[in-house]
Amino acid sequence: MATVEEVLEFLPRTDCGQCGMTCAEFAALLVSRDLSPEDCPVLHEPEYAGFIEALHEILGPAEAAITAGMLIDQDKCNGCGICVAVCEYHLGNCDEARLGRGPRPQDKVVFHVVNGTAVVVHQELCTRLVQAAEKCNKCADHCPTGAITLV
Amino acid sequence: MIESVICTGCGCLCDDLDVTVEGDRVIEVANVCLWGVNKFIATKKFHSKKDRRRLLAPQVRRKGRAFDISYDAALEEAGKILIQARRPLVYGLTNNGSWAQEAALRLARRWQARLEPGDLAFMAPYYEALARHGLYWTPLEEIRDEADTILFWGANPIHSCPRHVVRYSVFSRGRFTERGAEERQIAAVDIYPTETAKFCKPFIQIDPGQELELLQGLAAHLIEGQEPPKRVKGTKKLVKLLSEASFGAIFVGRGVSYGPARKLWEGLARLVVWLNTRVPFSLFPLASDFNSVGLYHLLLRETGSPYAPDFGAASGLSSHPTPVDWREVDALLVTGADLFWFMSEDQVQALKERRVPIIVLSPFANRTTAKAQVVFPVALSGIETEEVAYRMDGLPVELQKLISTPLRPDHQVLADLEQILGGSTGG
Numbered sequence: 001m002a003t004v005e006e007v008l009e010f011l012p013r014t015d016c017g018q019c020g021m022t023c024a025e026f027a028a029l030l031v032s033r034d035l036s037p038e039d040c041p042v043l044h045e046p047e048y049a050g051f052i053e054a055l056h057e058i059l060g061p062a063e064a065a066i067t068a069g070m071l072i073d074q075d076k077c078n079g080c081g082i083c084v085a086v087c088e089y090h091l092g093n094c095d096e097a098r099l100g101r102g103p104r105p106q107d108k109v110v111f112h113v114v115n116g117t118a119v120v121v122h123q124e125l126c127t128r129l130v131q132a133a134e135k136c137n138k139c140a141d142h143c144p145t146g147a148i149t150l151v
Numbered sequence: 152m153i154e155s156v157i158c159t160g161c162g163c164l165c166d167d168l169d170v171t172v173e174g175d176r177v178i179e180v181a182n183v184c185l186w187g188v189n190k191f192i193a194t195k196k197f198h199s200k201k202d203r204r205r206l207l208a209p210q211v212r213r214k215g216r217a218f219d220i221s222y223d224a225a226l227e228e229a230g231k232i233l234i235q236a237r238r239p240l241v242y243g244l245t246n247n248g249s250w251a252q253e254a255a256l257r258l259a260r261r262w263q264a265r266l267e268p269g270d271l272a273f274m275a276p277y278y279e280a281l282a283r284h285g286l287y288w289t290p291l292e293e294i295r296d297e298a299d300t301i302l303f304w305g306a307n308p309i310h311s312c313p314r315h316v317v318r319y320s321v322f323s324r325g326r327f328t329e330r331g332a333e334e335r336q337i338a339a340v341d342i343y344p345t346e347t348a349k350f351c352k353p354f355i356q357i358d359p360g361q362e363l364e365l366l367q368g369l370a371a372h373l374i375e376g377q378e379p380p381k382r383v384k385g386t387k388k389l390v391k392l393l394s395e396a397s398f399g400a401i402f403v404g405r406g407v408s409y410g411p412a413r414k415l416w417e418g419l420a421r422l423v424v425w426l427n428t429r430v431p432f433s434l435f436p437l438a439s440d441f442n443s444v445g446l447y448h449l450l451l452r453e454t455g456s457p458y459a460p461d462f463g464a465a466s467g468l469s470s471h472p473t474p475v476d477w478r479e480v481d482a483l484l485v486t487g488a489d490l491f492w493f494m495s496e497d498q499v500q501a502l503k504e505r506r507v508p509i510i511v512l513s514p515f516a517n518r519t520t521a522k523a524q525v526v527f528p529v530a531l532s533g534i535e536t537e538e539v540a541y542r543m544d545g546l547p548v549e550l551q552k553l554i555s556t557p558l559r560p561d562h563q564v565l566a567d568l569e570q571i572l573g574g575s576t577g578g
Contacts, residue, residue: 082317086322114180144350
């Protein structure tokens with residue numbers, strides 16, 4: 001299963017906004033199969049020849065798509081980091097986040113806060129994906145601004 | 152990448168930010184909330200996609216238009232205002248580092264000015280109550296490690312200090328609070344529902360003006376063991392919560408400054424004194440400006456009072472608990488605050504009609520710089536220049552310099568202004 005970071009490697013990473021979002025947000029929607037690589041206008045330029053095919057290859061067939069993920073509304077998120085602290089995966093795997101501090105750069109986390117908003121880094125680590133989708137809603141339940149939607 | 156940087160977004164002074172720097176530009180900050188990011192990458196508060204305009208050159212206003220001038224020329228213009236003033240005021244300072252606050256106090260003393268903290272009505276009565284009752288003090292880390300009861304009074308930490316609930320008071324896990332929020336009783340008292348209602352059980356919504364009644368009800372129940380004559384809805388829930396606490400903290404927000412702040416702080420302090428006879432319990436203001444606490448520490452150290460010192464009073468130094476009467480002021484120096492943001496339109500108009508000259512020190516363009524006679528752009532404390540700041544529990548921390556800037560730090564500009572006065576008065 002492709003991760004957001006792997007997908008990002010094959011996106012322009014210029015955050016040009018032509019698709020209406022940042023490259024990281026676009027990557028998350030590629031992983032969840034809500035968008036396809038062709039939806040990025042920049043990838044059609046000659047400079048990026050072969051990137052669309054490469055993305056199809058790493059994303060694999062549509063059946064392997066993530067069926068449960070999360071979407072973060074960047075306009076609502078105020079970066080308080082409650083989601084990072086209460087995340088079930090972080091509880092057992094990231095001491096810093098468990099204790100209320102921000103994760104260190106080398107920590108492998110589901111999401112962390114960058115420039116004042118929460119950003120999904122390793123969606124594939126989310127408990128909803130590896131164990132049971134219906135059993136963990138902690139990040140969305142605790143978000144005081146209602147910025148997280150679980151899909 | 153520079154790791155573990157201290158954030159100057161609010162009084163929490165979070166120390167776990169990872170800042171990515173490219174040349175003399177900050178390009179990414181991890182673990183920062185929207186309050187902090189507005190300092191690091193110059194965006195508007197709570198609008199991270201809108202830029203804030205940085206001031207790059209000193210400005211002077213002539214016939215309503217602003218002109219860029221040299222630093223020395225701006226000092227000369229400001230000097231004229233300083234020398235002609237008879238009832239000057241130094242305003243703000245809650246968003247300055249401690250060195251700048253010390254320089255501003257020295258300037259106010261030499262200028263024979265009144266010095267008015269930007270949040271006088273909120274914070275000063277706390278320090279008065281603290282001095283009167285000598286309350287139990289504890290660092291935020293101990294609250295994180297041990298507190299099982301938290302009460303937010305007139306406070307919305309999600310807006311004033313977004314990471315406070317995560318790092319110290321609600322969701323953080325510590326030595327004896329391994330289950331975080333599940334292990335704590337969290338309550339809030341406010342006059343309207345806020346985001347805190349999501350994790351505060353009970354959330355006690357009272358009518359405006361009922362704060363003192365609620366406090367008196369709590370005191371009657373807890374201290375005197377009597378049924379109060381008139382009980383505000385939610386009193387019993389709070390009594391149960393406070394009497395079951397084994398270690399607690401009350402965080403008070405700016406909400407109290409819209410009511411009888413001195414009486415409220417006094418009532419809360421009395422309640423905490425009683426609680427302290429049984430269990431450790433602390434009382435803190437939820438300071439949203441990053442060095443508001445440092446200013447009051449300085450005032451207490453230098454003048455002995457947390458109130459606004461007036462060095463121009465005929466009887467020598469006097470300190471005022473009440474806000475300044477703007478009709479008295481004939482010259483203004485604003486630093487570390489956006490004065491016109493807090494003033495009513497009538498007050499702004501009155502200052503404009505009386506042509507009160509304003510000198511402003513600010514890293515960003517704001518409402519006050521748009522009306523000021525002389526504007527000095529300054530370096531950002533903790534990002535472009537080193538400084539010292541006090542966290543909301545009174546812990547002093549050193550802020551480091553991350554990037555270079557040609558702009559001068561605010562304490563240097565204030566010292567240069569003081570120098571002018573020293574020369575002119577022969578002092």
